[in-house]
Amino acid sequence: MGWIFSQFGEQLGRGSGIGELMDDLGHALAVGGDEVCMLGGGQPAHLPELDAVWRRRCQTLLDDPERFKAVVGNYEPPLGNQSFRESVAALLKRRYGWDLSFKNVAVTAGGQTALFFLFNALAGPSVGAVPRKVLLPLVPEYIGYANQSVSGSLFRSVRPQLELIGDHQFKYRVDFEAIEVDDTLGAICVSRPTNPTGNVLTDLEVDHLHEVASTAGVPLIIDQAYGSPFPDVVFREIKPRWDEQMILTLSLSKLGLPGTRTAVVIARPDIIEAMGSMNSIVGLANSNLGQAIVKPLLDNGEVCQLTSQVIRPFYQQKSEFAQKCVREVFNNDLPYRIHLSEGAFFLWMWFDGLPIHSQELYRRLKERKVLVVPGQHFFFGLNDAVKDDTENTTQSYPERQSIWKHQEECIRVSFAMPDEVIQRGIEIIGEEIQRAYQSGPVW
Numbered sequence: 001m002g003w004i005f006s007q008f009g010e011q012l013g014r015g016s017g018i019g020e021l022m023d024d025l026g027h028a029l030a031v032g033g034d035e036v037c038m039l040g041g042g043q044p045a046h047l048p049e050l051d052a053v054w055r056r057r058c059q060t061l062l063d064d065p066e067r068f069k070a071v072v073g074n075y076e077p078p079l080g081n082q083s084f085r086e087s088v089a090a091l092l093k094r095r096y097g098w099d100l101s102f103k104n105v106a107v108t109a110g111g112q113t114a115l116f117f118l119f120n121a122l123a124g125p126s127v128g129a130v131p132r133k134v135l136l137p138l139v140p141e142y143i144g145y146a147n148q149s150v151s152g153s154l155f156r157s158v159r160p161q162l163e164l165i166g167d168h169q170f171k172y173r174v175d176f177e178a179i180e181v182d183d184t185l186g187a188i189c190v191s192r193p194t195n196p197t198g199n200v201l202t203d204l205e206v207d208h209l210h211e212v213a214s215t216a217g218v219p220l221i222i223d224q225a226y227g228s229p230f231p232d233v234v235f236r237e238i239k240p241r242w243d244e245q246m247i248l249t250l251s252l253s254k255l256g257l258p259g260t261r262t263a264v265v266i267a268r269p270d271i272i273e274a275m276g277s278m279n280s281i282v283g284l285a286n287s288n289l290g291q292a293i294v295k296p297l298l299d300n301g302e303v304c305q306l307t308s309q310v311i312r313p314f315y316q317q318k319s320e321f322a323q324k325c326v327r328e329v330f331n332n333d334l335p336y337r338i339h340l341s342e343g344a345f346f347l348w349m350w351f352d353g354l355p356i357h358s359q360e361l362y363r364r365l366k367e368r369k370v371l372v373v374p375g376q377h378f379f380f381g382l383n384d385a386v387k388d389d390t391e392n393t394t395q396s397y398p399e400r401q402s403i404w405k406h407q408e409e410c411i412r413v414s415f416a417m418p419d420e421v422i423q424r425g426i427e428i429i430g431e432e433i434q435r436a437y438q439s440g441p442v443w
């Protein structure tokens with residue numbers, strides 16, 4: 001007989017739609033070998049310049065027996081190594097003039113853990129108050145948030161406005177008129193740049209969200225997993241912003257160190273203290289390695305050189321290459337639009353009026369060894385959202401029209417892979433899109 005799981009166990013221990021999808025992608029990759037075009041994951045590219053820096057830093061640590069002994073052999077305090085926290089605060093102060101000290105910095109086991117702590121601390125049921133939600137002012141938004149609640153549904157999302165640009169591009173804009181502020185609001189969160197779309201909210205949008213958050217008396221969380229100052233995969237000028245109304249999450253992952261599981265939260269001291277408390281309860285302390293590898297690069301500014309001279313140019317060139325492949329393959333014959341590629345690692349492709357569900361497109365592409373992520377997974381928290389069970393596409397086409405069709409017409413394509421993989425993948429996507437439009441609806 002099975003043991004009975006708690007609400008926590010049910011919500012976190014029984015898998016999730018995206019967990020299954022990631023398994024599916026991993027399995028397809030394992031059996032498909034070299035022929036597979038892996039355009040589905042969020043894995044950063046292995047850049048030789050960066051790998052050399054990490055090797056050099058590890059060698060330096062190994063060559064310093066006392067330091068090495070401390071890094072692998074000591075528990076650090078739950079908030080992270082104090083001198084690493086000081087280095088993060090000093091870098092942000094030098095670069096942006098923000099008034100910060102180590103008391104504004106907490107280390108966590110990756111941005112994923114930071115957001116899990118923040119969401120569940122700021123939203124959900126609370127003593128003497130109505131249950132609160134995290135407002136996602138613009139979906140599609142990072143799928144990694146979707147199942148992070150320990151206490152029922154946690155998100156309230158808002159459909160964006162779509163700005164059509166030329167024949168083949170578009171950009172999502174926050175629909176401020178659709179945002180409702182009431183006492184169920186616990187926090188507002190955006191990823192900037194956004195995974196999956198490559199959108200970078202404008203400074204004006206951030207200022208406006210800041211105003212909404214201040215009026216409601218809740219924090220504005222900006223997830224900068226791809227943002228400034230590292231890894232700074234941002235292809236347009238923006239002015240990063242922080243003050244005590246805001247919480248930022250930064251991560252070493254997209255800098256090329258996802259295996260170190262290291263991120264930082266920038267916030268006012270009471271939130272930082274809460275992060276330390278949660279770190280100690282859930283995991284005692286953080287991994288020391290990422291902090292030890294990166295600290296000198298924060299102090300001497302090398303991290304900013306790496307981002308501006310290696311990382312950003314690499315991904316920008318990849319983005320341009322992927323867009324060129326799309327233009328050549330689709331050649332004005334097929335209805336497609338790409339979201340403006342303003343940052344992160346992904347092209348977000350929208351096929352207006354696509355006669356098949358994006359899940360079916362995903363299946364057909366997988367059969368041809370091209371792995372992408374079907375778009376519907378990124379639209380969670382909408383009242384009229386498609387059911388979590390995205391495999392169930394048995395409703396007839398007209399019935400499904402009541403659902404916001406747009407969310408079933410998009411795919412996310414990573415451009416972090418080698419050029420030949422991107423090119424082959426996009427050619428096959430083009431063939432399958434052509435086939436879909438020619439053969440008509442399949443539901």
Ligand SMILES: Cc1ncc(COP(=O)(O)O)c(C=O)c1O
Pocket residue numbers: 042109110111112113142144191194195223225226251252253258262263
């Ligand atoms: C937008 C966004 N936020 C947070 C994360 C979490 O990353 P990590 O836990 O590796 O820092 C990711 C990972 O892909 C992401 O894309």
